[in-house]
Amino acid sequence: MSRDNVVKIFKKSLWVFHLNTGSCNGCDIEILNVFAPFQDAERFGVKLVGSPRHADAILLSGPITREALPRALRAFQAVPEPKIVLAIGSCACGGGIWYDSYNIIGGVQRFYEILREKLGIEPPPTFYVPGCPPKPEAILYAIGVARGLLAKKQVAEIHIESLEEAMNRLREVITDEYHRVIEEYVLGKPLVRKVVLKEV
Ligand code: SF4
Helix, strand or coil: CCHHHHHHHCCCCEEEEEEECCCCCHHHHHHHHHHCCCCCHHHHCEEEECCHHHCCEEEEECCEECCCHHHHHHHHHHCCCCCEEEEECHHHHHCHHHCCCCCEEECHHHHHHHHHHHHCCCCCCEEEECCCCCCHHHHHHHHHHHHCCCCCCCEEEEECCCHHHHHHHHHHHCCHHHHHHHHHHCCCCCCCCEEEEECC
């Protein structure tokens, strides 16, 4: 199933199961942080559940250790289809600093190779959140992408070659109040090559 189709399916809510496959607990603290009242991921329809059988998604933290592999396989198979995986942290994405340790299988891609080769299972759409550990905002961002919440907010990149063209563009989108600041700080520079404007 494609990533776009899965995003449509989970548009209303997403129940997630947190699976630690050998993390140092740095990523786990940030995952819990996302569900604490300050970040409050539940406001986006995301709920942490205690059983993989109730989940739509796996929040995977840590590299896959040899010890955790059988447990990870069982948890993975217990999550009903369609499902998605959010690989949280550099270890889950690619093994991190432990990638060549004697007791590490690797990151989620290595796990998927085992799924394909040994069990004939095609891996689900996966969202990668690198970082050691990633910030809670980055995890929330990934959840937003998985839920299709970010499609409405597009960032328009406007490539501009001349200063005159840049100023004309800026005048279209900013108020008079900011003209003086722009004249003072932007015009002082020899050339504006790229201006990024947020759609409002
Ligand atoms: S990415 Fe960093 S914080 Fe997360 S499990 Fe690996 S070492 Fe720990």
